[in-house]
Amino acid sequence: xxxxxxxxxxxxxxxxxxxxxxxxxxxxxxxxxxxxxxxxxxxxxxxxxxxxxxxxxxxxxxxxxxxxxxxxxxxxxxxxxxxxxxxxxxxxxxxxxxxxxxxxxxxxxxxxxxxxxxxxxxxxxxxxxxxxxxxxxxxxxxxxxxxxxxxxxxxxxxxxxxxxxxxxxxxxxxxxxxxxxxxxxxxxxxxxxxxxxxxxxxxxxxxxxxxxx
Amino acid sequence: xxxxxxxxxxxxxxxxxxxxxxxxxxxxxxxxxxxxxxxxxxxxxxxxxxxxxxxxxxxxxxxxxxxxxxxxxxxxxxxxxxxxxxxxxxxxxxxxxxxxxxxxxxxxxxxxxxxxxxxxxxxxxxxxxxxxxxxxxxxxxxxxxxxxxxxxxxxxxxxxxxxxxxxxxxxxxxxxxxxxxxxxxxxxxxxxxxxxxxxxxxxxxxxxxxxxx
Numbered sequence: 001x002x003x004x005x006x007x008x009x010x011x012x013x014x015x016x017x018x019x020x021x022x023x024x025x026x027x028x029x030x031x032x033x034x035x036x037x038x039x040x041x042x043x044x045x046x047x048x049x050x051x052x053x054x055x056x057x058x059x060x061x062x063x064x065x066x067x068x069x070x071x072x073x074x075x076x077x078x079x080x081x082x083x084x085x086x087x088x089x090x091x092x093x094x095x096x097x098x099x100x101x102x103x104x105x106x107x108x109x110x111x112x113x114x115x116x117x118x119x120x121x122x123x124x125x126x127x128x129x130x131x132x133x134x135x136x137x138x139x140x141x142x143x144x145x146x147x148x149x150x151x152x153x154x155x156x157x158x159x160x161x162x163x164x165x166x167x168x169x170x171x172x173x174x175x176x177x178x179x180x181x182x183x184x185x186x187x188x189x190x191x192x193x194x195x196x197x198x199x200x201x202x203x204x205x206x207x208x209x210x211x212x213x
Numbered sequence: 214x215x216x217x218x219x220x221x222x223x224x225x226x227x228x229x230x231x232x233x234x235x236x237x238x239x240x241x242x243x244x245x246x247x248x249x250x251x252x253x254x255x256x257x258x259x260x261x262x263x264x265x266x267x268x269x270x271x272x273x274x275x276x277x278x279x280x281x282x283x284x285x286x287x288x289x290x291x292x293x294x295x296x297x298x299x300x301x302x303x304x305x306x307x308x309x310x311x312x313x314x315x316x317x318x319x320x321x322x323x324x325x326x327x328x329x330x331x332x333x334x335x336x337x338x339x340x341x342x343x344x345x346x347x348x349x350x351x352x353x354x355x356x357x358x359x360x361x362x363x364x365x366x367x368x369x370x371x372x373x374x375x376x377x378x379x380x381x382x383x384x385x386x387x388x389x390x391x392x393x394x395x396x397x398x399x400x401x402x403x404x405x406x407x408x409x410x411x412x413x414x415x416x417x418x419x420x421x422x423x424x425x426x
Contacts, residue, residue: 014278014282035299039295041258045295048250048295050297050299065227082252086250088404091346093409095354096355096361097339098357102265102346108261110258126310130313133304134304141307141395142308142393142395143309144310148309170413181419182353183419183420183425186410187347188407188409189247189407190404191404195401196306196398196400197401198396198397198398199397199398199399202396203393203394206396207396212400
């Protein structure tokens with residue numbers, strides 16, 4: 001199994017047994033996540049931007065307007081960035097307040113931005129991005145015209161350093177506490193897609209797409 | 214309606230109409246969020262930590278082990294931090310690829326850490342934190358003993374600067390595209406609590422708590 005190297009920046013020092021460095025796990029968490037938070041530094045001050053993204057091979061991609069100040073800044077100044085995604089998969093209810101926890105999967109990536117100039121790469125990214133949001137969608141929609149392509153900026157981030165941190169399973173209580181008359185267990189949390197809501201001005205007679213069923 | 218002042222750091226410059234500065238909206242998004250990502254800077258490099266938190270009045274609180282290096286560092290060096298939470302509430306499927314979007318609510322807070330030393334405040338924070346995770350839980354569990362209190366560090370963050378960014382509603386397409394034979398609308402996303410899973414070694418005869426029903 002291929003792994004990311006453990007570095008000063010990515011080594012999990014708190015609860016190291018929860019650290020995961022294999023690429024398969026890191027990629028699968030990234031691919032399931034609908035958005036990331038991107039952190040960067042300006043004048044010593046940290047900033048965070050939540051944004052959609054997709055992964056292709058060992059690169060993450062974000063997109064935005066060519067007018068986006070922060071995106072231009074990231075690419076032009078080669079600012080170091082930290083990108084993270086987190087899923088909270090469950091509330092872990094222990095018998096003691098102290099041992100309450102959560103089940104989660106998180107990934108932290110360190111990289112820097114490169115502006116994507118290649119038109120083929122740009123097109124592929126937008127297709128992957130759209131189909132990540134909604135599988136099957138790209139083939140169904142009006143594709144970007146020349147003006148829209150020109151208005152779109154895409155940045156790539158080579159996944160130079162990365163680690164995941166994962167907790168699964170039930171509560172771990174102190175030995176003495178297992179005998180207490182307190183319910184313990186896990187409340188699973190799940191992000192669900194609900195029934196799609198058609199646009200108010202949807203053209204009459206348009207079939208509901210198979211990929212949304 | 215009380216508002217946070219708009220500052221250089223919190224002004225929404227991209228799509229400013231989505232910017233929201235009233236405290237009620239900012240607080241309600243923070244209170245619904247089960248975790249935040251906290252960004253800080255070490256040697257010019259941004260780092261992010263996903264962590265649970267709660268809000269009391271105009272302060273955010275996180276907790277962890279007294280051994281947590283980053284928490285000690287935040288408090289001792291008074292490092293500037295950026296804290297964010299994000300909900301993705303829906304996929305906005307427009308007729309054109311270009312106008313695809315997402316409905317979301319996000320908050321970004323700028324602050325710095327103060328270590329909570331007051332025992333009363335510490336106790337209140339842990340109670341609010343636990344009941345935020347699972348309403349009703351605190352009264353039901355074994356409370357921290359002296360050693361557990363000693364092992365717990367709580368940091369507070371005064372919400373000095375904050376803004377929210379919110380998108381709601383359906384797709385906005387170019388005029389010419391409304392006549393295309395393409396389905397458009399919103400796929401709502403929702404974080405759901407599923408059926409609780411009892412601990413494998415749950416003591417027999419323990420009633421399922423009302424607050425989990």
